[in-house]
Amino acid sequence: MSISTKLRCLNKKLAALSITVLTVWLPGQSSGLPQSEGDIRSLEAGKSVERDLAAGQSHHYSFVLEPGQYLRMIVEAKDKNVMALLVAPGGKRLLREDTRYHATRVLSLTWVTEESGSYQLEVRSPDKDVAAGRYRVSFEELRAATDQDKKRLAAGLTFGEATRLRGQGGQSTAESLRKSIEKYKEALQLFRELGDRNSQAHTLNRIASVYESLDETHTALDYHTQALSSYRDVGDRLGEARELYGLASIYRELGEYQKAIEYLNNSLSILRTLGDRRNETFVVMSIGNLYSLLGDNQKTLNFYDQGLSLFRATGDRGGEASLLNSMGLLHLSENEYQKALEFYNQGLAIYRALGDRRGEAAALSGLGRVHTSLNENRKALEFYNQALRLYGSAGSRRGEAYTHLYIGRSYFLLGEHRESLDHLNRAISLSRALKERGAEGASLYEIARVHRAMGNLIEAQSHSGAAIDIAESLRHEVPGSQLRASFFASVQRYYRLKTDLLMQMHKQRPSERLDSAALETSERARARSLLEMLAEARADIRxxxxxxxxxxxxxxxxxxxxxxxxxxxxxxxxxxxxxxxxxxxxxxxxxxxxxxxxxxxxxxxxRYAALTQPRTLSLNDIQQRLLDDDTLLLKYSLGEERSYLWAVTRDSLASYELPKLAEIEAAARRFYALARRADSESAELEEAAASLSKILLAPVADRLGSRRLMIVADGVLHYIPFAALPSPDTRRPLIVRHEMVSLPSASVLAEMRRDLTGRKAAAKAVAVFADPVFNTDDPRLKPESDKSLSQSGRESSSRDLERAMRDVGVGERFTRLSFSRREAQAIAAIAPAGQVMKALDFEASRATATGADLSQYRVVHFATHGLLNSEHPELSGLVLSLVDRQGQPQNGFLRLHDVYNLKLPAELIVLSACETGLGKEIRGEGLVGLTRGFMYAGAARVVASLWRVDDAATSEVMKLFYRGMFNRGLRPAAALREAQVEIWKQERWRSPYFWAAFTLQGEYR
CATH class of the missing domain: 1.20.58 (Methane Monooxygenase Hydroxylase; Chain G, domain 1)
Structure with missing residues (x-):
């Protein structure tokens, strides 16, 4: 089920908010009332009755009326759903209401009598398998009918007829939906003549909802906008919440994600203010669906968990089914197929029990997608074809579009290419007619895959390019860098396919140098959110x-x-x-x-509105703007079937085909696991390093020379210390002959240089943060602090802190970093006199790190513990002093979101802490963590670590590193190389564990 379909289904649900004119006219039907008068209670005007109603049970009330009377009755379900029927003398049914289709579970029945006699109200339980529930009947009003009453009744009956044509539970057809619009418009005119602004607003909402069902999005937008204005005019906050929700659904359809999120949050705020938990559920689910569409599964799961609890608490079976479908989709995207099957099957059972054909179709389609993922494509096709028939009868062209897409994908996987193209082309036609760009892009991608399999590379390349154009358009409409990164990760396959196609065409026609176009396509797929964030930082968009x-x-x-x-x-x-x-x-x-x-x-x-979005670089840009004569760019792209490497110098390009992703991942993970351990067997480590080097470096061995290497990694390769890989010709680590620099993408360096151009160097040399105070039992605490915190109290507090760190995943207490003090002292001794700030002990604090004085230093060095939060990188950070001089706890965490708010135009940031070079891996973006935060804050380059580092070895590396920079005037990349080589030469520290973790990212000049 597509996200858009889910949103429309939810909109239909939410449309029932506070509707009291929804009445179904049932002329001429037999009532089926009991024959025994003893089964019937009398009910007088102005009176009320409250009773329990068992499953499958009916209660009957009678009242004698004269012709020309107006009556109004209220039936309120306290916990379980009820159905209410008004029956004329002789058994003719006049009205039927059902709380399952009213969000408030309050039914209002009005009528103007035409004959005298005994009328009856029947209250029954529509659910035969639920426990007893309580309800209340109130005979609110009985009086002589006026002309206005008769007109109001006519309007209500017309509205009810429109609702009957529209159908409940998804049982509508395109023809019935068109007829329902005509009736709603008749009712709207009657309500206008009556001056009934509330009912006008309700009717506008219904018209908008039907147009949505017919996929006439722009017309629906117009009616929702009218309805929103009407609800605000009459002060109906519940109606306003409904329309904000409906507009969010429309804007999602139009790809305006910022507006969709804004409208949903405004709707949610109103519903929570009103305490309306039932309808809060639909909005919560919709927000989850939107995050699912954008690829942010963690936020999706958070909202889905809230929604499922709310649906079950309120007894909304239809909403529960819809959310179960959504959870099936979420688990499918996480490759958790058994869970996905369970959720889809649960949703399917509920939809069938409710008679909801659209929902049933969505669940069947979801089951088909799971079986496609399990490579059970014949079985998948059975589910898809059932779904296609249901969508067709329900008039859901959007559902048909997505189902044709899924059928086309299954036929492709079965090798039946003509059948596949037939369905995919139908999906394209429907998607374009509906302006459903997401489905269109996915269909174009699948068509490209089919043509590649058929050997039609030019045709495939054309379709993959069109898919990318749509992805680029949609990406710019996603709000926020994090959501944009999540969305971009979901379309990475489009870029990888086009890259592969261009490289295969290059293999056939090498003289056309299509490998340069492949390189540029790969560059378009890298670190785009970081690229835009750097441009924002320069523009100061606040x-x-x-x-x-x-x-x-x-x-x-x-x-x-x-x-x-x-x-x-x-x-x-x-x-x-x-x-x-x-x-x-x-x-x-x-x-x-x-x-x-x-x-x-x-x-x-x-400033953001006026900001020109940075473009990614061409091959010529890379060669002329980034590279000097001594630098070689090695850019990797990992693919499911084939991977690629491009080697670029100032005046040449060479490209190579590498093994598939799975083979490279296995070799890389093995090497990383061994390199990050001090006790790894040297022979095993050397064999793993040689194996990975053979894959990644052997093809380009003749171009390495002694050049500086600028590495743009991909996927798992972001974790690899290339400096430790053996050179293909000497078998010694690359760092022995090469300076090493890492970049998220080549274009990022160009954007950084725009900011660095003309920047005036800071006046002072280096600020060092080292040896913070982590624990209340630290001997540096003053004795007088005992007055405010006893020794036993300090020990207890320290133990609490340790336990807390274990619970949040640190696994050990923050031990004092004794070597970091020596590290700081050594740096201060090497740096120019009078140009050093040493923030030690209690001064190594968050307050000092966020102060304005830090911008006066060219280099900022943090020698402390690092915390890595791979799930929420915003909460990753550096640990500074956690207690003050009096032994009182203080906030000592400098988190990533704090770093983004710094103004720190340093030439170099050094993160001499554990795993500071890691972060959350997002496809297409790389590792999102502290390094990027400091780049955004203004740093020209960042040195960070890939694993937990031995602090004695770290102290020695850093001392040599700064000696190279300050005493010998080496550039940071050259100084880091010399320091690492010096450590490597020492037998006790020869293992990569001691020196290879530190990498330099950013400017190499």
């Missing part, structure tokens, strides 16, 4: 933004730090799993809001 919005960003940042610290305190003491989960959910919610505020800042920034 200038001219509303002060309240900026203050909200600042306050959320402070709140995020406080909640993260509170999480540590909670986990340090006795706590329940529920408390831990609640705290984690609160932090997740704050992170989401923080990102949304930043997206609003971009949307409202004049």
């Amino acid at each position: 200038q001219g933004v509303d002060a309240q919005l900026l203050e909200r960003e600042r306050s959320l940042g402070k709140l995020l730090n406080a909640r993260a610290e509170r999480q540590t305190q909670l986990l340090s003491g006795t706590h329940t799993p529920e408390q831990a989960a609640a705290t984690a959910k609160e932090i997740e919610s704050l992170l989401t809001e923080y990102e949304q505020v930043q997206a609003k800042i971009r949307a409202n920034s004049p």
